[in-house]
Amino acid sequence: MxxxxxxxxxxxxxxxxxxxxxxxxxxxxxxxxxxxxxxxxxxxxxxxxxxxxxxxxxxxxxxxxxxxxxxxxxxxxxxxxxxxxxxxxxxxxxxxxxxxxxxxxxxxxxxxxxxxxxxxxxxxxxxxxxxxxxxxxxxxxxxxxxxxxxxxxxxxxxxxxxxTLPSREFSAGVAEIVKMAVTFNKVFFEFLEVADLNNHEILQEVIKQAVSTKADVVTKDEKEHGIRAALNYGHTFGHVIENETKYKKYLHGEAVAIGMVMANEIAVKMNLMNEKEAARIKVLLEKYNLPTSYKIENSHSFYEAFFLDKKSSDSSITFIIPIGIGDVTITDKVDAGTIMCVLNKFGES
Amino acid sequence: MxxxxxxxxxxxxxxxxxxxxxxxxxxxxxxxxxxxxxxxxxxxxxxxxxxxxxxxxxxxxxxxxxxxxxxxxxxxxxxxxxxxxxxxxxxxxxxxxxxxxxxxxxxxxxxxxxxxxxxxxxxxxxxxxxxxxxxxxxxxxxxxxxxxxxxxxxxxxxxxxxxTLPSREFSAGVAEIVKMAVTFNKVFFEFLEVADLNNHEILQEVIKQAVSTKADVVTKDEKEHGIRAALNYGHTFGHVIENETKYKKYLHGEAVAIGMVMANEIAVKMNLMNEKEAARIKVLLEKYNLPTSYKIENSHSFYEAFFLDKKSSDSSITFIIPIGIGDVTITDKVDAGTIMCVLNKFGES
The missing domain is CATH 3.40.50.1970 (Rossmann fold)
Incomplete structure (x- = not known):
């Protein structure tokens, strides 16, 4: 019964x-x-x-x-x-x-x-x-x-x-704002390229834009079964970086900034983004003194660490890869060779 | 904005x-x-x-x-x-x-x-x-x-x-079944008074009845904002008893059995239940060797312990008081005198 x-x-x-x-x-x-x-x-x-x-x-x-x-x-x-x-x-x-x-x-x-x-x-x-x-x-x-x-x-x-916020922490916040612009809103990205965040009114508008962008995504997908995962752009790499540096060297937003640059490298390798777009994003991050490089000591253990990240499913890793500026794809079809190639590149830097 | x-x-x-x-x-x-x-x-x-x-x-x-x-x-x-x-x-x-x-x-x-x-x-x-x-x-x-x-x-x-369940644990389960019958279903209570739970088919039917009764309540009130609280009948007292005896002397269902007897005493004092009904419930519990008495050493500290129970709000205690057999009221309007009177009675026993 x-x-x-x-x-x-x-x-x-x-x-x-x-x-x-x-x-x-x-x-x-x-x-x-x-x-x-x-x-x-x-x-x-x-x-x-x-x-x-x-x-x-x-x-x-x-x-x-x-x-x-x-x-x-x-x-x-x-x-x-x-x-x-x-x-x-x-x-x-x-x-x-x-x-x-x-x-x-x-x-x-x-x-x-x-x-x-x-x-x-x-x-x-x-x-x-x-x-x-x-x-x-x-x-x-x-x-x-x-x-x-x-x-x-x-x-x-x-x-x-x-x-009263230290400028480093302010910049870490800008990293997440850039993240939302790159993944969902090209107009917002272009506004950020010229915006003066020292201006109180512009800052307030930027906060509202960022909050609204995230609100749109969360409203569509409260528990991250789909599109919300796009907000993890930069985070798959960023979490490993934070973990490797024991959460001490980088603020979360700083690790995400590096992570976005890494994800962009994959996007370029997959022909989803051109080098000029990747460079624009890097320039915007550097405008706020955000780190954009990281020395990977051991690319194999860096790779292995992805699998403990909760966004990964059993046998594959989900990556958030931008498509140009303003769009994004969520995929577990990035081949290990492409990933290792990008990780090795950061190993040399 | x-x-x-x-x-x-x-x-x-x-x-x-x-x-x-x-x-x-x-x-x-x-x-x-x-x-x-x-x-x-x-x-x-x-x-x-x-x-x-x-x-x-x-x-x-x-x-x-x-x-x-x-x-x-x-x-x-x-x-x-x-x-x-x-x-x-x-x-x-x-x-x-x-x-x-x-x-x-x-x-x-x-x-x-x-x-x-x-x-x-x-x-x-x-x-x-x-x-x-x-x-x-x-x-x-x-x-x-x-x-x-x-x-x-x-x-x-x-x-x-x-x-393979020890008979004491089986009885503890019966206590919760009795709880559901007393609070919501008089016919079920009367069935339990005559049922032989050693009969496999009758046991299966009783489980189904109990599950269905609880399912009805939970469906109406998933997060216990209202009627679901009625399932705490016997529990306000039971939790204090378990706590006082450090969860060692009584199984949960046994403490609830005593708690139901205590709640019934309050019901009788408030003229919501007659003594004959209270006695019938006690008889049914005792048929399964469930404890129905408890020596309260200090009624003031027993009373004080109610306020740490999460079902209580700031300044009052919510009691689940049966109205006869098959109905129930959820109330924070039991006066302290009535409660202390019942607690004192258990202090003497």
Whole structure:
């Protein structure tokens, strides 16, 4: 005999991203702001003037990708348990992508899921990590290998926070913006080639363009069964680079910048992109002082590392290869010879 | 400016529960069977004759509620990483509720979510844990406080496994069946009063009734925003009892049996149930040698422990109180005096 559990239904995970000066926010529930030492020192006072709640707690983690781990998740959860948060309580992620991903993951597993909102403070997290609902943490096997899809209830992007952002981190954010332009929007790419991001209004417009581009993709493919994978352009290589350098040498966006240059090399080899287009992308990245070269010590172990990346399926590696500027293909049909040839080239450089 | 992320869509998490001799199953992906030492020793050989896959791995955990923790989750995840499971790989939960909950939780967070199926081997997990998609683990703050909602792709209930189940565990399963009858189905309750569960066909019918009852509730309320909370009848008390006895003295179903008796006392005090009905429920529980009394050492600390239970909201405790037999109310309007009166009564017993 058989019993069918009918769980087909309309689920609405929609939310708004506000790109403007942070409004005042009041919550009738318990709220925990999760942040790191760096952001806290500079911006917590500003935030606390804007946020009120039934009970307001602050969880301050150490700053850095190397703390994106189980211990930090446990620190967040412990604070929620100690303060008796319930299913109606709320988390606020206040920091960059690391804080956003971990806060979202903690929210997704605390009592089987509570709400969270994002107030991203870096350009990278404003344009990328705050859109899409990917949450997670790293472990010894790699980056973001444990996590959940958990959409925020709202995102507030206040460009005010960027004024204090180190220029290297600002550039790392630009790398993800370039990524979205190359894969989906040629007009946006050409705008970036001439844009002055020191101009507040232009910066705000660029953030909006990047967020809208990503929003389009995520809306079509929330759980990355198809087109959303294109946003991993540069990431297949970038993750291996981050892993090889133990997340210490490069910021995420910097590793992605190198990864995009590597993916472009494959595109050129496959005649999907001409050398001039590859050079334009490199020039745009270098305009923001992003790294575009990397010395691969051992191309075989670099190649082997692809297979541990979660975007790979059993026996093949999925690559995101741009088709010129503004279009992209997702393929596992890149032959190993082409890949090794590109990896070897970076071995020499 | 504002960008809306439109994520409203139809999600289909439907699945079938098959109550019959386990069919042969073949999977084209990597599969890991997660089980415990006890089940493995008795039934793994039988299972391996039925299941084949591209690659088949077995993760064997220690048996017991005290191993429903982060360490066991890590053991499962490590095996998946070491064997390079990807997003298309599958887990099979092969054991009781503890194995089912942990396997489901590991599946929900591995690479942000992979599929799992359930082959429950205890009566309790067949009628209760295998329906509803609740997954999780315990920690020092209590039971199932970290977890996710993650629906299985399929559930196979083979009553063959029950033949080797210790009678105490069988009874613990009956407690959950009684729970479902008391809260939702008077006819089913009356059937149970006269049913002979040693008869294979009657047992199979009872399992189907219990599963169908729970399926109805879960279908209406997948994430426990309303009526599904009624399934926690007996659990608000039961969890505190399990916690006080460190999950060692009572099986989950046994603690729930005591919890139901406590909830019935409140129902009687509130004139929602008469003493005769309360007695009938007690008689049915005792027919299966389930415990119906418990000595509360300190009613104040017992009361205080309610507030850490995740089903409670900030300032009030939600109780599931039966209305006679076959109906139920979910209320946070039970006054503290009534509760303390009942707790004190158990303090004397």
């Amino acid at each position: 058989q019993v069918n559990i009918a769980l087909k239904k309309v689920v609405d995970n929609s939310y708004n991203i506000t790109i403007d000066t942070l409004p005042t926010l009041h919550f009738e529930t318990k709220v925990a702001i999760v942040t790191n030492e760096t952001v806290s020192a500079i911006h917590l006072e500003y935030l606390l003037k804007k946020v009120s709640a039934k009970e307001l707690h602050v969880v301050t983690l150490k700053d850095g990708e190397e703390y994106k781990n189980q211990e930090s998740i446990d620190l967040i959860l412990e604070s929620l348990f100690e303060n008796r948060f319930n299913r109606k309580s709320l988390l606020i992620a206040f920091g960059g992508g690391v804080i956003g991903d971990m806060t979202g993951f903690a929210a997704s597993i605390y009592q089987r899921g509570i709400d969270f909102i994002q107030i991203p403070t870096t350009l990278l997290s404003q344009v990328d990590a705050s859109v899409g609902g990917k949450t997670g943490m790293n472990n010894k096997y790699g980056k973001n290998l444990v996590g959940a899809f958990h959409q925020p209830k709202a995102v507030y992007i206040d460009p005010y926070f960027l004024a | 504002q960008v809306n992320i439109a994520l409203k869509k139809v999600v289909d998490n439907s699945y079938n529960i098959t109550i019959d001799t386990l069919p042969t199953l073949h999977f084209e992906t990597k599969v890991a069977i997660v089980t415990n030492e006890t089940v493995s020793a008795i039934h793994l050989e039988y299972l391996l004759k039925k299941v084949s896959a591209k690659e088949l791995h077995v993760v064997t955990l220690k048996d017991g509620e005290e191993y429903k923790n982060q360490e066991s989750i890590d053991l499962i995840l490590e095996s998946l990483f070491e064997n390079r499971f990807n997003r298309k790989s599958l887990l099979i939960a092969f054991g009781g509720g503890v194995i089912g909950d942990m396997t489901g939780f590991a599946a929900s967070i591995y690479q942000r979510g992979i599929d799992f199926i359930q082959i429950p081997t205890t009566l309790l997990s067949q009628v209760d844990a295998s329906v509803g998609g609740k997954t999780g683990m315990n920690n020092k703050y209590g039971k199932n406080l970290v977890g996710a909602f993650h629906q299985p792709k399929a559930v196979y209930i083979d009553p063959y496994f029950l033949a």
